[in-house]
Amino acid sequence: MKENNPLSPHIQIYNWHISSLVSICHRITGIINIIIITFICLWVTFLLLGSSNYELVQKFLLTYFGKFIIIGTIWSFSFQILSEIRHLFWDMGLGFELKTANITGLLVIFGSFIATIAIFILGRGLI
Amino acid sequence: MISATKKWIFLKLSAVILLPLMIWFLFNLVSFYDKSYQDVILFFTSQPSKLLFSLFIIFAYFYSALSISEVFEDYIEGEKLKNVANKTLFLFAIIIPILTILILYKLSL
Secondary structure, eight states: OGGGSOOOOOGGGSOOOHHHHHHHHHHHHHHHHHHHHHHHHHHHHHHTTOHHHHHHHHHHHHSHHHHHHHHHHHHHHHHHHHHHHHHHHHHTTOSOSHHHHHHHHHHHHHHHHHHHHHHHHHHTTOO | OOHHHHHHHHHHHHHHHHHHHHHHHHHHHHHHTTSOHHHHHHHHHSTTHHHHHHHHHHHHHHHHHHHHHHHHHHHOOOHHHHHHHHHHHHHHHHHHHHHHHHHHHHHHO
């Protein structure tokens, strides 16, 4: 009898959809972003320790891993910005149709990568 | 007005304020992350970046605390544990921005 009991559906049994992917990524990037902002606050704290100690931070940020963290930060923030704009449109009652929701979901995913490149290029003054 | 509605309004208001601050910070982060100690100090201690950065961290922690408490609501079953998690979260969301802003003002002296 026990073996015949139905199990609660788990997240793994569902097929992936654009909306679910964007929703999960919205939550994950939200948590990552606040961790990043906490590290930025620590970065500010490091400034109190003087220029010789700050060189450690500067050297780290100049490594490939440091640059990866910076670019990852831009992507994570960009994703959150675009996804939050999508949520704000939903709050106004717009964009709930399945086709529109899929298109805006794709815009968030691909837009976050395009925004990352654009912010990096413009922020570094490469154009 | 019920507390859930108030929470939703605060969440949305903080999101609207946070969006331009995030964009502003990203452009600046990209331009100064590899700069010298003096340049980074200058960025954080001169206006308007000191004020904008202070607002950025205040609203970022406020928004994050409200949204992460929703994640706790969804994934933590026990009321007691949920309460502890929420109180810890809100405590950090108050302490970290205040300490960082105090450090910014100390750096400006």
